[in-house]
Amino acid sequence: MSKAAEIDIVSVSKVYGATTAVHGISLKIPAGSYCCFLGPSGCGKTSTLRMIAGHESISSGDIRLGNTVVTDFPPAKRGTAMMFQSYALFPHLDLIDNVAFSLKMKGVDKAERRAKALEMLKLMQMEPYANRRPAQLSGGQQQRVALARALITDPEALLLDEPLSALDPFLKIRMRAELKKLQKSLGITFVHVTHSQEEAMALADIMVIMNDGRIEQAAAPREVFEKPATAFVARFMGDHNVLTGRVTSSGNGVLVMTVPEGQSFSVRGAGRAVGEAVDIGIRTDRVRLQVATEWTLGFNGIVSNVEYRGSSVKITVLGAGSDDFTVISDDSDYFARPVAVGEAVSLSWELDDALLLGRSSA
Incomplete structure (x- = not known):
């Protein structure tokens, strides 16, 4: 050869x-x-x-x-x-x-x-x-x-x-x-x-x-x-949820982003001006079906779909401006406390499981 x-x-x-x-x-x-x-x-x-x-x-x-x-x-x-x-x-x-x-x-x-x-x-x-x-x-x-x-x-x-x-x-x-x-x-x-x-x-x-x-x-x-580079990559690969909003404050290496629906989320990062549009990605397998504490981030939403996948369960939630926010839950965790379509749920994740995404060059 x-x-x-x-x-x-x-x-x-x-x-x-x-x-x-x-x-x-x-x-x-x-x-x-x-x-x-x-x-x-x-x-x-x-x-x-x-x-x-x-x-x-x-x-x-x-x-x-x-x-x-x-x-x-x-x-x-x-x-x-x-x-x-x-x-x-x-x-x-x-x-x-x-x-x-x-x-x-x-x-x-x-x-x-x-x-x-x-x-x-x-x-x-x-x-x-x-x-x-x-x-x-x-x-x-x-x-x-x-x-x-x-x-x-x-x-x-x-x-x-x-x-x-x-x-x-x-x-x-x-x-x-x-x-x-x-x-x-x-x-x-x-x-x-x-x-x-x-x-x-x-x-x-x-x-x-x-x-x-x-x-x-x-x-x-x-x-x-x-580390998907942009919101497009995060969505296309399917392993990160994407939330879109504007920077409302920044300091100590952390940005706070507020979505149009009013909820605010923190993400590690800098160099974005207040008022600038930003996307953040959150790993689908790092989101938990539990109420956010002072140490975690999250929001409340409504379950729109549940798919059993054997070793895991995929739960889709409406909320925070997303109509397909996804949670990949371990099957044993899910069946210990199952949820149904139409049910209100609380979701949470750690600050380090959120990622500041780049913007696509148009």
Whole structure:
């Protein structure tokens, strides 16, 4: 396998007519890392992946792979390989010829390309099926063949466009583990587009969360989980509640924020002026169904939904300007004192479980 390359995205934009799909983003993806682009539909993640691959032209900016600016290179000259969401296997060819196809296009002789294709199928544990056609395979097997076909060119970076979306939930989890293992054993850079938070958390060394053509946060999964950069990231990842209000006072490294409904909440932080709009995030698993004391923060609300999840229970509450304030309660704690939809409840959390969020750059 060839060595991995760092991918450097420098002020890259993509404009389609009057629509800007990607707004001047910059990002360094370290060589040999597993990077996941994550975000809602239409956020620009697939356009970015296709620009790295060369399947989409760049409106402005540059992409560098290792020390080479590849902005104007065709896909085959970039040192990247792309695995498409649909797998795009040729139905009339057996697996060896499917995997060897790009080498055939490069004029590699038949014996050599077939030997290399068999080697790749062996890597994917698909050698016993080498003479089958794609229609005779399961979804997970087709995916392995598509991976083998992408990797046969010895790319420095493998680009994956929602590679697990067509698989059933059980197979998704298994293939996720296999992708991670494959990336570690090959040591090349993987760039993977997904809309699944769980998938990105499980796979990524670096998560890139996009919204409306911009990068909201690029960091290790644990940092994104524990310290979402903006209200968008906090809401999108789903592990923080977000309350929005204005600063009413500040001092000793603590801001007091008041929501339009009148409740006030403290958060550690500084550098925000009185009257300035702020967002605070509160971890869903750190909120307790109990009355706030002089040592804790909280508010009273009405239960709007209760979902049993096995080891935990998700309780949704209306209050403090939020219509989906979430409490993730341990199942034993919840069943010791269950609550019902429509019931009034008191919620509380510690000061250190609240986080001052940044504002998205518009």
